[in-house]
Amino acid sequence: MTWHSEQITAAIDGEVIVMGMIRGQYVGLDDIGSVLWKLLEQPQTIRQLCDELGLRYQGNSDTILADVTAFLEDLRSIDLIEVVDAGSTR
């Protein structure tokens, strides 16, 4: 997964605001959401994201996986991220 091409990202005081141009929505992300969003600038698998976040935060790996998966589903549902071919992930 990675950023959708139809969005604009801005960072304010370390937190991210994303404008989704398809739906005309502004989305404000909290601290962890902002970190996750920045990681998505390059194509990532969910596993890669969870591994990286597990290094940065104290948390149960199953909880991180569930939370990240749900968060990504939400972002995808409002056209802020898109699925890319596996060959595009690093």
Add this chain to the structure above:
Amino acid sequence: AERPVWHRPAYSILDVEAGTVTTS
């Protein structure tokens, strides 16, 4: 330094056209 504690990522959506704000 200790790593910060994980919590579920949160967000707020401002829909200009509908005039609504939705918080996760």
